[in-house]
Amino acid sequence: MRTVSLRNIAAHKLRLALTVLAVVLGTAFISGAFMFTNSLSNSFDAAVNNAYQDVDAVAQPAEGSAGITPEQRQALADDPAVTKVNLTEKTTVVLARGTAESPEPIQTGSGSADLGVWYAPEDVVGNPRELVEGSAPVNGEEVAVNAQAAEQFGISVGEELTVVDPAARFQVTVTGLYERDLDQGTAINLLMPESDFLDRYHADNPTVGELLIDGEGEAQSVVDDLAAAHPDLTFETGQQLADEVSKTIQDALSFVNYFLVAFGLVALLVGTFLIANTFSMIVAQRTKEFALLRALGASRRQITNSVVLEAAVVGFLGSAIGILVGVGLVAAIKAIMAAQGAALPGSGLGLSPMAVVVPLIIGTVVTVISAWAPARRAGQVEPVEAMRSSESATPQPLTVRTILGLVLLLAGVIAGLVGAYMDDWGTADRAWAVGGGAIGVIVGFFLAGPALSLPIVPTFGRLIGLPFGSIGKLASTNSRRNPRRTSATAFALALGIALVTVIGMLGQTMKNSIDDLVETGVSAEFVLMPPQRGGFPIPAEVPQTALDVEGVGTVLTYSSVPVAVDGLYTYDYGPGQGASDVISGDPADMVVLDMIEGTSDLGDDGVIASQAFAEEHGWNVGDTYELSAPGLSPATTEVEIVGIYDENAIFANDVISRSAVDKLGLPAAVSSVAMVGVNGDGTVDQEQLRQNLTEAMNQYIVVQVLSAGEMAGVAGDAVTQMLNILYALLALAIIIAILGIVNTLTLSVIERRQELGMLRAVGSQRRQIRTMIILESVQIAVFGAVAGIAMGLFLGWAFLKALAGTGLESVAIPWSLLGIVLAGSLVVGVLAAIFPANRAAKTPPLDAIAD
Template sequence: MFKMTLRSVFSNKIRFLLTALSVVLGVAFVVSAFVVTDGLRSTFSDLSADIYSQQDLTVRPAAPFGERDGDLPPVPDQVLADVAALDSVVEATPAIFAGEVLVVDDLGNEPETGGPPVVGVNWTGNDALDQFVLIDGVGPSSPTEIAIDVNTFADGDYTIGNEYVVKGPIATETFTLVGTIRFGVDEDVSVGARFTAFEAETAQRFLDRQDAWDEIALAIDGDIEAAQAEITALLPQGVEVVSGDVSQAEFNDSFNEFLGPFRTILLAFAFVILFVSAFLINNTFNIIVGQRIRELGLLRAIGATGSQVRRSVLVEALLVGLIATAIGLGLGLLGARGLIALLESQGGEFPDGPLPLAFRTILVALFTGVVVTVISAMIPARKASTISPMEALQETSSLAESSNARRSIIGAVLALVGIVATLVGLFGSFEDATPRLTILGFGAIVSFIAVAVLSPFLVRPVVGLIGAPIAGAFGAAGSMARRNSLRSPQRTAGTAVALTIGLALIATVTVLAASLKSTVTESLETRVNAGYVVFGELTDAQVGEVAALPGISETSVIGSGEVLLGDDFDTDEVVEAESVNFSDIEALVDTGLTGDYTPGGNHVVLEKNAAEDYGLGIGDDITLSFKNLNTEIFEVSGIYEYTDILDAPVIIDTTTFTTNFAEADAFVLLARGADDVTPAQARTQLDTVFDGDENFEVNDQAEYLESVDQEISSLLSIINIFLGLAVGIALIGIINTLTLSVFERTREIGLLRAVGMARRQARRMIRWESVLISVFGGILGIALGLLFGYALATAIPDSIISGVSFPVGSLITFVIMAIIAGFVAAIMPARRAAKLNILDAISHV
């Protein structure tokens, strides 16, 4: 029996490959996701081990709440002196990491930014504690010298000994390049980060760390815990000392925080692919069982039990699953290399090395590949087991279509569960995103299964309707195509459902993107009066220059950072605050304000929903604490409504921001042209300040709109490329069904050819049948996508999406895509049908 199953798998290699291919892709995605993230994780944990292995203790700013970020005040010089004086401290190496620092090369080019960090550091010459080694020349030892990392040196046009313009976080100065350095003692462990090293005091000055350091690495002689206690005792408030293990663990955690979502996204795509594959496998096995009905009947007649027949189908699925998983594993490893290459092309650099194929990865791959295949084959297998031995004796026989009554009841129950779960997921109240997404995902899955169960009922009306013009236009071949696709509604629907799911997801995302775009556009058009928006890490000098331009009337910078709602660092809530110039903001953005922006640093403005949450109104007091341990009481002077430019729950004045936040970086500059200059003049003046610097994006309103538009579009196209894979699998499903149908109808096609159907007509008949199936799937998918998109857009808060917009153009494109998909899928089966030898076909049993 097993032998027979094995032979049956291999006797039809193309069918087998097509069926397996979808599983292969899904498994490959899963494997890539795990292998890449495992690989990166181990790379980074090696890296952190290298960096922190020599550091017994690290002195650094303590985060009183929230994230460890640039807003913490650095460690003062005095601490370095105090700690270095201790007997237990063998070595104390201070470090600064601050950015961005860009060295303009001989050709006037700057290193690329936007990828891994491009930072300035202090040169210590102590590679054991800070991992920086000299490769060429000498280390910077005077206030005018710098060294740059070997990667920057190699990528740009630099010569040791030449002078270079260096753009720092607060100023631009000229330095002499004296050497090249590398991060990593034994090998480059920079992972794409770029460094410029300065002499220590110069680093403090140029990188905006007056008399202070970001951290101090310590080598300890003797008992480390005792030394830690000793040091803790002499540290001022806001400074802490932690062991190298803690630093290392935090480093790993921060990286895992980035890797987690990355993996989740990859796995989500893998899930979509496997989900679509499940339908394809189910449909293929249904057809295969239908075609082997006489063979299976014969088996039953000569003594195979129902469960033996069922098992033989399941074993066949198991084999398909196993082989597909094996191939998928291989492909996944290749795909992982591809993903790494993709990340490297975005500026990351990773040490070469075998990508780790963890045992867990193999288990997950086996589980997904094999289990998905076997589960998908369960219903066909059950049908196979009920085939009566009498079938072996029938001249022609076909598998009974399952009962409509049962189908509609099951479908209705599934649809109800799916809709309820989706609605609960969308509109229910949840503390966390995870349960909401879980319920939403469950709802979507059940809804799709309901569609798969119910869609056979739609075949007759929908295919009948869209088939009518085809039947009219293409004569006998056209009407045969229409009738063939109506012949078995379950098969047509089963074939189309993969395409339905793929297109439903694409249409959902497209509707969301369109709605998001129109919301953003509307809010920008009606509420932003700034005229010009500059993005980038703005220095005070630049902001001052812009404000001084004669062609610019008002400016405001926006910065952001974490604040504590209250003064209890352990229990109070941490929220994001944005800073604006209270005196200018109203002229630049219509924030839908009630009350006013009272300048002077004693007032804050709250977002409307946040104010309701906090139970605060205009005139009330609010206590805020900052990372410099400062706690102040502010009066609420206004309540604003969310805009695309401002969205934090708390808005503070720029004065408050610069006093309490260490880096206080502004990342957006809003500016308004003066009334007595033309927009072109204002723009020209603005451009002179930023002088074509790639790190600043100067936009007028239209450009800003376009850049937002482009951002959404490029995100959309990335998502759609991945979802396109699901459509590709759907295509395979259609090819599979048509190939099997042509085989099944060999006699019939032979007969049609015998009574005068031309080869061309035979081809056309198959082709239009394929188009009908794919357009049916496409229309259903788009309709579902519109529904999902509408529901999602309604459920997302108005602050992000305020209205639904349907991108008609894109939707028409999708229908055309479905038609093309139908044509493409039909190429091989149609050729096969046309090539049939008439006599052989007619004698085919």
């Protein structure tokens, strides 16, 4: 029987290829997910190890300390065990060419630009930088640039650049180009001498976060000596710190891995139904073969085991090919990323035992499990079946399956409604209820699908078949004849489209919520914002420049600063960490506020709080509390609660006066302006005001002038980018579903060889046979699309209702997306049928009848 099974696989190459393909696509995604995250991890590991390569010791501030002071730095430099000390500080900047009056920003795309500290090659701790052109910078008006980035962005020695940092803008001259390991040129790294860097960026706050140290002797002995001599600092070897950072990165990347694997499992789930459908058809097609084997003495177990063996061979072969395809996917993704300026240096292909073994096991096991039910049916074939001329035995009844499916469907709908309407439950509990409902709906539809398809698919088939006469009617009859096959084929497509519908609803709802939030919540006429990428702050002189613009009445600055009122942050990130909303002026001039008590005007030392926040912490108008910046400044000041406002979607808990925060003397980097609100004085119209602001802001390079609607558009673009990634991942499930239709139709053509031959023998033309197969395919595709949209609309609605507490208040339906999906299903039906239809049309009439 083993010999028969293996020879049977080899004898039906097309059937083998179609079955293997279903396994390949599911496992390729899982394998690719593991390899891609391995590549990401390898790239970060290479970068981290490179940063700490040949570093004997790394000094960091003791726990609770704000940083390493100049005195501590000098004490380390004077230590006899230390030969060199380097800073690792750097500041994000934006660069521009041209004159100061008309600068031309250097667009780094997905890259970045930063300014750090230059050390001569002989003074560098760790990985050295070698000058390859020009000379080293000697003062704060000169910089060296990494050679790869200079080539990428056309920067040359002797060129003058405008540098915009969080505090100011200034001119520098490029004096030299240097090379460093793993430099892909996507980030521009400017370096200036240490003393000038410290004067520019650490005059107010002289502490630094980290020092790299080269010492005498082995790295561990250097660390031990320094730890004993400087107990007010913490020390680790470069390798220890590299390992810790790599571990942190891997933990962070595990989320990406889970995310990708989740989509891979969705693809594999769709593939599972496709494989099960394929094996069901193969078993039905081989009824006479199994019956003959039974007549020759094969037992039921031997027949079942032979089908399982075939499934195991197909699963293993498909999984192995899937791993190779996964390698190709990763290589393609990396090539695309490199072309877009986001290369992964030192990453390799990410091959690992996990990336090979897991997909191999999953693919093989899933294939065997999906073939188990058809294998058992094969074992139940009676020898007398061999004497029948029909292609298969009497269809199995659908009653039990349909009842069970309808029960699960009803249970799933009830669970979804519970999750949607139980307002007293927490968001997590409601989401779990909807998740359980989703499983019930999906499994219920799979079981009840054949019965549900009977009144729908043939009716739709008659409608679209009317223009084609008897051939159209025959196509409708064929879809009614085998509802199991019709439903199982449509299910794969329905599952993929249901996911697309749910995500489309989530994205449309998020966009609408953002639009409503910004357009109804922002009261400022215009908002001055930096580019979204990198969270770059507004230059310090922008507010005053805006105030001097003709037609401007009021200017407000918004910042998110790590200060606390009575120890409480607006946004609490954990023990001793957080940030608070800080505004100069009256917040009501920037955001629509509904004041319940007091005033919204913060004055010099005011704070306003939301009603819920004030009640939770016992704050009342007129109370005074201490304003502090834990870990950043020893200074404190008193602030007064001047107003209580109703719940606001933009200002969560409280808002603090900028002038009060300024009294704490915080470094510019942590209290920089994130956004500026501007209102006109009524002397010019809005268009003229916008033009005046735009002309005034051009000099700052990083500042955009946006209306409330345009702000919503910027935020909406970020949502669209996220959705595009999700759609790209879901496309794999859709592709598998489309191939499933091709697979099913092709196997159906093979199975119906006698029937097609008879049609040709009684006068049907090839064109008519092709039309019949295409109409059958369109019926299946449209049924799958409609069922998927219906499931997706219900599950998406229930899911969004469960998330209402997170700000997604009104559920939005992406009608245009649904229209595209429905129209696309017609196209899919036609395209999926091209190969099977051509094969059917070429069926030789006499040979088929003789078979």
